Amino acid sequence: xxxxxxxxxxxxxxxxxxxxxxxxxxxxxxxxxxxxxxxxxxxxxxxxxxxxxxxxxxxxxxxxxxxxxxxxxxxxxxxxxxxxxxxxxxxxxxxxxxxxxxxxxxxxxxxxxxxxxxxxxxxxxxxxxxxxxxxxxxxxxxxxxxxxxxxxxxxxxxxxxxxxxxxxxxxxxxxxxxxxxxxxxxxxxxxxxxxxxxxxxxxxxxxxxxxxxxxxxxxxxxxxxxxxxxxxxxxxxxxxxxxxxxx
Numbered sequence: 001x002x003x004x005x006x007x008x009x010x011x012x013x014x015x016x017x018x019x020x021x022x023x024x025x026x027x028x029x030x031x032x033x034x035x036x037x038x039x040x041x042x043x044x045x046x047x048x049x050x051x052x053x054x055x056x057x058x059x060x061x062x063x064x065x066x067x068x069x070x071x072x073x074x075x076x077x078x079x080x081x082x083x084x085x086x087x088x089x090x091x092x093x094x095x096x097x098x099x100x101x102x103x104x105x106x107x108x109x110x111x112x113x114x115x116x117x118x119x120x121x122x123x124x125x126x127x128x129x130x131x132x133x134x135x136x137x138x139x140x141x142x143x144x145x146x147x148x149x150x151x152x153x154x155x156x157x158x159x160x161x162x163x164x165x166x167x168x169x170x171x172x173x174x175x176x177x178x179x180x181x182x183x184x185x186x187x188x189x190x191x192x193x194x195x196x197x198x199x200x201x202x203x204x205x206x207x208x209x210x211x212x213x214x215x216x217x218x219x220x221x222x223x224x225x226x227x228x229x230x231x232x233x234x235x236x237x238x239x240x241x242x243x244x245x246x247x
Contacts (some may be wrong), residue, residue: 020085021161024092026178028072029197036201037070037183037192042210045183046136048203056172056189059150060129061103064141069184071098071126072194073176077164080106080132083116085163086208089117090116094167095124097190098182102169107151109158110135121145129182129189129213131171148189 021224021233029033037045046055074097076089088100099120103111111127114136120128127146133153134140140147149171166178172189179194217227225231 004236011050017112020027021164021167022092022126023089023166023178026074026166027194028094028179029181029194031096033197033201034070034072034181037181037204040070040183040201040204042183042185043185043188044113044204044208044211045192045200048200048207049190049192050184054191054193055164056129056148056174058188060131060148060151060172062135062184062186063137063147063149063152065186067127067130067146067148067184067186069086069098069127069146069189071096071182071184073100073178073180073191075100075166075169075170075176075178077167078102078111078132079163080104080160081109081111081157081162082111082161082163083111083157084159084161085165086116087159089165090119090123092124093120095164096126098126099128099131100169100174100176100180100182102171105131105150106131107153108154109133110153111157113156114139117145117147119138120145120192127182127184129171129184146184150183 007104072090074093076086078085078101080103087099093132100110111130111132112134117140121143130147131150133151134147134149135154137152143205168175174191181192181194181197183190214227218224
């Protein structure tokens with residue numbers, strides 16, 4: 001681990017603090033577990049992790065339609081408007097990793113673009129998720145490299161402030177640790193904690209299979225209201241009619 005200084009400078013309304021922490025080694029889940037999430041929708045992964053806390057907020061969107069992403073988190077804390085630490089993180093990531101970048105939600109400067117994504121793709125990274133902005137969106141779509149971001153902006157970044165790699169970050173209002181698994185598709189991104197990824201995968205497979213069975217019922221004309229027992233939940237509620245309302 002490395003730590004440098006506490007000097008800071010101002011960039012717009014943000015204070016850039018030169019605290020630099022880098023963890024070169026992380027504990028990754030077994031590759032077969034990570035690969036097992038391929039084909040599992042982000043919605044199913046969210047459901048089996050408790051349906052709260054692990055789905056990134058709706059502002060984190062795929063840069064292009066049809067993007068899918070599964071991989072292991074290498075986390076990056078970047079100062080708003082600066083991408084020096086992101087360049088360093090790309091050199092540290094391994095095949096199958098996803099860069100999860102906390103740029104504090106800053107979207108008035110792009111933190112990365114086509115060339116950085118091309119470098120990631122050439123080194124077999126699985127994708128990028130950034131709570132911040134990117135640019136060159138059309139080129140990124142053309143190369144079919146999965147990127148999820150809060151925004152898109154043409155302005156380029158600074159390269160004068162350090163940051164951190166492989167520390168706990170916040171992305172899309174969800175805490176992400178290095179070694180967590182990311183599952184992304186058109187709906188968004190779900191974080192699967194690395195420490196119980198095997199259990200989540202098993203539950204996700206069971207739910208995905210069960211949804212296939214339910215789909216057959218629905219396509220045959222059965223209402224979800226009945227198939228899922230929601231009718232019993234409704235019957236247990238106190239439902240009043242217009243005549244009982246306050247006039």
